[in-house]
Amino acid sequence: EAGVTQFPSHSVIEKGQTVTLRCDPISGHDNLYWYRRVMGKEIKFLLHFVKESKQDESGMPNNRFLAERTGGTYSTLKVQPAELEDSGVYFCASSQADTFASLPEAFFGQGTRLTVV
Amino acid sequence: DAKTTQPTSMDCAEGRAANLPCNHSTISGNEYVYWYRQIHSQGPQYIIHGLKNNETNEMASLIITEDRKSSTLILPHATLRDTAVYYCIVQNRLYGNKLVFGAGTILRVKS
Numbered sequence: 001e002a003g004v005t006q007f008p009s010h011s012v013i014e015k016g017q018t019v020t021l022r023c024d025p026i027s028g029h030d031n032l033y034w035y036r037r038v039m040g041k042e043i044k045f046l047l048h049f050v051k052e053s054k055q056d057e058s059g060m061p062n063n064r065f066l067a068e069r070t071g072g073t074y075s076t077l078k079v080q081p082a083e084l085e086d087s088g089v090y091f092c093a094s095s096q097a098d099t100f101a102s103l104p105e106a107f108f109g110q111g112t113r114l115t116v117v
Numbered sequence: 118d119a120k121t122t123q124p125t126s127m128d129c130a131e132g133r134a135a136n137l138p139c140n141h142s143t144i145s146g147n148e149y150v151y152w153y154r155q156i157h158s159q160g161p162q163y164i165i166h167g168l169k170n171n172e173t174n175e176m177a178s179l180i181i182t183e184d185r186k187s188s189t190l191i192l193p194h195a196t197l198r199d200t201a202v203y204y205c206i207v208q209n210r211l212y213g214n215k216l217v218f219g220a221g222t223i224l225r226v227k228s
Contacts, residue, residue: 004160031214043161043218056215091160095214103149103214108160 004109012115018080025094038088126223135192139205142186154201195226
């Protein structure tokens, strides 16, 4: 079974440009999350999709970030226009639907390293 | 979300048990304790989780104190590949499934 796939693995763009990151979750996982780690800081939550709906976007830093999840499958995270402080590693994670018994564990992708110059 | 406190770093000899402590003194009754780790340049990896009882899987054991204010992750026979940052996370269904990562513990397994 394929894991969570992120594309590209690395991206270097100039300040002011647009970048789109893609995440393909594990098939059948309703929950999809975006996280990021900027240099020297902790991994921070960005947002959470349940199927195609945004459940929680409290971690999105500002309106230059736009996340979508078409048809509840893959997700994209667009940064427009990119700023220097957006540099970091962006992780995507997915998990199965919640059950009464427990919160399901999240499976993470390898991340996209974004460098804004 | 409840806060967790972990030591900044720990060393462990290869083949020995690694015991990673975590303090979560403000944990509430419906919050689970989860452990993840991040090996250099990879995405975080789930290890184990528990609510009240001790848990064991093929990777590790989780010991939760009776008052649930602290827990210990045990890697029974640490290998060099276990060198990573280990995160203890308390997760509450009320806040969705988002993970709140702290600084974690850097575990260095040495030969």
